Amino acid sequence: MIAAIDLKKYFGPVAAVNGVTFTAKDGQVTGLLGPNGAGKTTTLRMLYGVMRPDDGTIEVDHIDATKHPRDAQARLGVLPDLAGLYPRLTAREQVRYYGELHGLEGEALEERTDELLKTLDLSHLANRRSAGYSHGERTKVAIARALVHEPQNVILDEPTNGLDVMSTRAVRAIIKRLKAEGRCVLFSSHVMQEVSALCDSIVVIAGGKVVAHGTPDELRAKAGYDSLEDAFVALAGSGEPR
Amino acid sequence: MKSPQPLPRWVRQTKVVLFKELVDSFRDKRALSSILLSIMVGPLITAFMMNRIADRQKEADDVRVPIVGARNAPALVQWLSQQSGVVVTPPPADPEQAVREQSEYVVLVVPQDYADDFRASRPAGIKVIADSARADARAQVERVQRLLAQYNAEIGALRLIGRGVSPAAATPIKVESVEVSTTQQRAAKLLSVIPLMVLLAAFTGAMQLATDATAGERERGSLEALLVNPVPRGALALGKVIAAALSAMLAVMVTAVLCTALLRFIPLQELGMRFRFGAPHMLGLMAAALPMCLLTAAVQSCVATLAKSFKEAQTYMGILILAPMLVGVMGTLYPIDHQPWMYGVPLLGQYVLVTSVLGGYAPGPIAFGAAALACVASAALLLRATVALLNDERIVFGR
Numbered sequence: 001m002i003a004a005i006d007l008k009k010y011f012g013p014v015a016a017v018n019g020v021t022f023t024a025k026d027g028q029v030t031g032l033l034g035p036n037g038a039g040k041t042t043t044l045r046m047l048y049g050v051m052r053p054d055d056g057t058i059e060v061d062h063i064d065a066t067k068h069p070r071d072a073q074a075r076l077g078v079l080p081d082l083a084g085l086y087p088r089l090t091a092r093e094q095v096r097y098y099g100e101l102h103g104l105e106g107e108a109l110e111e112r113t114d115e116l117l118k119t120l121d122l123s124h125l126a127n128r129r130s131a132g133y134s135h136g137e138r139t140k141v142a143i144a145r146a147l148v149h150e151p152q153n154v155i156l157d158e159p160t161n162g163l164d165v166m167s168t169r170a171v172r173a174i175i176k177r178l179k180a181e182g183r184c185v186l187f188s189s190h191v192m193q194e195v196s197a198l199c200d201s202i203v204v205i206a207g208g209k210v211v212a213h214g215t216p217d218e219l220r221a222k223a224g225y226d227s228l229e230d231a232f233v234a235l236a237g238s239g240e241p242r
Numbered sequence: 243m244k245s246p247q248p249l250p251r252w253v254r255q256t257k258v259v260l261f262k263e264l265v266d267s268f269r270d271k272r273a274l275s276s277i278l279l280s281i282m283v284g285p286l287i288t289a290f291m292m293n294r295i296a297d298r299q300k301e302a303d304d305v306r307v308p309i310v311g312a313r314n315a316p317a318l319v320q321w322l323s324q325q326s327g328v329v330v331t332p333p334p335a336d337p338e339q340a341v342r343e344q345s346e347y348v349v350l351v352v353p354q355d356y357a358d359d360f361r362a363s364r365p366a367g368i369k370v371i372a373d374s375a376r377a378d379a380r381a382q383v384e385r386v387q388r389l390l391a392q393y394n395a396e397i398g399a400l401r402l403i404g405r406g407v408s409p410a411a412a413t414p415i416k417v418e419s420v421e422v423s424t425t426q427q428r429a430a431k432l433l434s435v436i437p438l439m440v441l442l443a444a445f446t447g448a449m450q451l452a453t454d455a456t457a458g459e460r461e462r463g464s465l466e467a468l469l470v471n472p473v474p475r476g477a478l479a480l481g482k483v484i485a486a487a488l489s490a491m492l493a494v495m496v497t498a499v500l501c502t503a504l505l506r507f508i509p510l511q512e513l514g515m516r517f518r519f520g521a522p523h524m525l526g527l528m529a530a531a532l533p534m535c536l537l538t539a540a541v542q543s544c545v546a547t548l549a550k551s552f553k554e555a556q557t558y559m560g561i562l563i564l565a566p567m568l569v570g571v572m573g574t575l576y577p578i579d580h581q582p583w584m585y586g587v588p589l590l591g592q593y594v595l596v597t598s599v600l601g602g603y604a605p606g607p608i609a610f611g612a613a614a615l616a617c618v619a620s621a622a623l624l625l626r627a628t629v630a631l632l633n634d635e636r637i638v639f640g641r
Contacts, residue, residue: 050469051635073472080470084463088269089262100258101471103251129269142467 001026002153007056016042018208024186029179031199032188039208040188041081044157048078077151083142087131095145102149116144136167156187192229206236252477259481263455273450280446281497284439289504305382308333311352341371347382348372436501437596438570440531444538445563447493452486452542457555475632486539494531530595533614540624547631569593585612
C-alpha cells in the first residue's frame, strides 16, 4: 500500500506538486493520469524516495518513507522516469546487480533472475550485452530488475511510453499479473484506453493537484461524460469550456 | 566463504557496487587500451631517449680526427693516434665545408709555420674547425679539445723540466671538484621523469572509471534507477571511488614495472651511473604511490559528479591532470631539498618519496605514514563532498 498525504514540492517559486493526496491499495492497479507537466513524475519521484517532499507525508506499507527512506525503498519496485541500462552488462547481470543491492545472493538470486527473465520473455537476452537492445527490450529488462526482490509495491512511470504494440501488451500483462499476485501497482500514463482497461482506481492530477479520484465509472459520472477521454479533458481543465 | 560475523549491510552493498563498476569498466576495451597507451608512451619515450644519450656518450670516446697539414706536426699526430679510441684520418678537400655539411664532426688544421713556432717555443697555432650549433657533435669536439689541452700540458711540463723549473710552479692553483651526490642520486636525477610518470598514472588510471561511474551513469539515465535501491549514497560513492582507485593502482603498478623493466635495457654504466632497483625499492615505491590512488580517484569522482555532462567531466579531468604535471615540473626546475612538511602535502609528498626511493634513500616509516595519511584524509573529505552532491536533487536530475 502506498499513501501520499498532502505532498508538496516546489522548484523555486513554482509549485510542481501542490497538495497531492491519494492511496494506492494492495491487489489493485492505481493509475496516475494527467497531462504533461501535471506533476506526475515529480509525485512518483517523491514516492520512490529520490526527491524529498517540501511538505506532506508518504507511507509505504505503513512505513513513514520520509523518515525511513531505505526501509520504504526495500518494499518498492520501481521503473523510474529515467531507466537507463548499463550497455556493457548483460540482462542477467543488470537484474543480478539490483538483486545484490537488495541483499539477495547465491542460489536464490540466480533462480529468481532466471524466473524473471523467463516470465518477461527475456531469456534470449540473458547473456547478451544491453548495448543493442530495442526500446521494448530495454524497458522489460528495467522492469525485471525492479521486480527482482519481489516487492509488495510496484511503481511504473509511463511504462508503455514509446513502446510498440507487442511490447505494450507484454507490459500490460505484467501489470495484470502483479495485481493477481496481490501487489499494489501504481503507474502513470496519459493513454486513456490503457488506464481505463487496467485500472481499478484512477487519480487525475493537473497543475500539481488531484482534481479527481475514483473508479473509471465514477470519474465518467462525475464529469458528466460517457467517454473517459472527454471526462479527463474536463477534469484536467485544459479542454474547451462546456 | 563464510564469515562468522556477517558484514554490515552497507559494506556488502559497497562491495556489490565496487565489483559491478570493475566488471563494467574492464569490458570497455576502447577505454582500456587508451589508458594502457597513455601510461606506456612516457616510459617508452624516456627509455628511447636515455638509450640515445648512452650511445652518444659511447660514440664520443671513439673520435675520428681528420688533420689538415698532418706532416707539419708529426709528433702531435703520433701522440693523438696513440690515444685510445682516436683515429687520425686524411683531411677532406674543404674542411670548413665538410664540417658545415656535417660529414665530419671536427677537423684540425695545422698551419705551415707550426713546426717553426713549436721548435722556437712560441705558441704554435692549431685550428679546431667545429660547428657549435650541432648538439650531437659536442661530445666529440670536447674530447678533441681535452686531448689538445692534455698535449699542451704534457709538452709544457717537459719544457719546464728542460729549463730546470718544476712544472708545479706553472700550476698556481689546483681545482678539484668534490661530488657530493652518490651515483645513485645522480641516476635518480636523470630519471626524475619516473616519479612524474608514476603520479600521472595515478590520474590516468582512475580517470575513465571515475567519469563513467558518475557523469556517465547520469548521462545514461541509470542514476535515478540506481538511487531507487535501498542503498545509502555513501555506499554508492565509496564503491565507485574504490573501484576507480583500484584501476589507478593497477596503472601505477604497470608503470613501475614497465619503467624498471626498461631500465634494464639502458646501458646506464655508459652514462657513469649505477642504478639498482630491487624488491625493496619496488616495495617502497608502492608504499609511496598507492595511497595516492585513493585521492586521485576521489577527486576525479567528485569533480565528475559535479559536471553537467560526460564531456564536461572529461574537460575537468584534463585540468586536474595539470596538478601532477605542475609538481613534476617544479621538482625538475627547482631541485627539491626534502623538507619534512612536504610529506604532508598530497602529490608533493608522493613525488618526494618516490624520488627518494629511486635515489636509494629510504625516508623512514613516519614520512611514508604522513604522506599516506594526508592522501587518505583528503580522499575522505572529497568522498563526503561527493555524497553531498548525490543528495542534491539539482545534481541528480540536472539543472
